[in-house]
Amino acid sequence: MDPKSIPSNAPEHCPGTESEAAGKSDACSGCANQDVCASGATKLPDPSIPLITSRMTTVKRKILVLSGKGGVGKSTFTAQLAWAFAADEDVQTGIMDVDICGPSIPTILGIASEQVHASSSGWSPVYVQDNLGVMSVGFMLPSSRDAVMWRGPKKNGLISQFLKDVDWGDLDYLLVDTPPGTSDEHLTVVQYLKEAGIDGAVLITTPQEVALQDVRREIDFCRKVGINIIGLVENMSGFVCPNCKTESQIFKPSTGGGKRLAKETNIEFLGAVPLDPRIGKSADYGVSFLDEYPDSPATQAYLDIIERIKEIVDKS
Incomplete structure (x- = not known):
């Protein structure tokens, strides 16, 4: 927001x-x-919007990753989605981390110690590899222990800068990792990308009712602001033993889980990802779980879901 x-x-x-x-x-x-x-x-009219719309002309697809509550694996899913897209050397992928108070994407991608650099064309994303760039407030903090204590207008101003000042170049996919809930950051992204267009949102949940309740609100938010819902992903859908590969339920879907919610709300159920403890380990070490553990049932679940997301987005 303009201070004036x-x-x-x-x-x-x-x-x-x-x-x-x-x-x-x-x-x-x-x-x-x-x-x-x-x-x-x-x-x-916000003077930033024409600048943002102009900057976004080089970005083909813009996808929001949303969750109703924290701790459901939204940022981890965003990272796996980006790694899967970028596995094709011809696909240019970017992640914009607008979880201002909890910027975990740099750690998950193994680039937490990097810094943002400015050039004549704007801010340069931090690159995980040649075709995968990232922008996050996490790169701007003196330490990973520093708290971000900002009011709404300052958060909105940073999101505006990310959208109009970052030189993404030509991108096939821009993934926007958002904070939990439906607050300032979400409304700001929708407002600023209204003219540039948002291709859709992927919603992340876990099986238990306490998570599903918040996702219902997220679905309502998307429909009220006119965001197309690509589909729903159920994370931590069971526990996979790394040794014997057997699966057991940790969070029992007492009300039918994500599949039933998707059916009730008439949105697509993209799939369920079982909980493999090596996912957390990969995130801590900043490596791709898909590359490190291709034999895990969770990897196959991720790949099936990601392939379906590509099909839906590329048809839109």
Whole structure:
């Protein structure tokens, strides 16, 4: 958000004149500008949007990876999806990590110690390999232990910079790893990419009802803002023993799991990925699970799901 959109005499928690909450939030009570803000007279088109739309002309497909709650393996899935796309040397892939307060993508991809560099054409992504680039706030922190304590406007400003200032070059796929829930970051990405177009969203859940409840809200969010839902992935769908390869349930799907939810909400069930402890190990060491453990049932599940995502997106 442009700092000029916050009046100099605004209260400390001013949502900003461009916000939907302008003039309506509790912080606006008693502010001299409340009536003007609430009327909508202060809202002007965001000047960043044409710049973002121009920058995104070189990106063929834009896919959001969403989850209703944290801890369901969303970022890990994003990384595996990117590695699978980039396995084809002719496919250029990028990941934009907009999980501002929990940027785990650099660690999962083994590039946490790297830094972003600027050039005449903008910020340069950090490259895992020649055809896989990444942009994350994690590259900008002095230490991986540093907390990101930002209010909404600052988060929105960074996402705007990622979209308009990063020189992605020609990309076949841009994967956007989002934080859990439906908050500022999600609305900002949708707003800024509205003209450039979003090809769809992949939703990640685990089998238990507490996760499915939050995914229902995510489905509702996508439908309200007009994002096409590519499908639903059920992570941690069972436990695979690395030695005997047998599978057992850790999170029992007491209400039918992701497959039933997909049927109830009329979206495609892309598949289920069993929990293999080596997935976590691969993420800790920043290596591709698909390459390291091709014999795992989880690897085959990932590959089947990823192939289906490519089919759906490439047809759209």
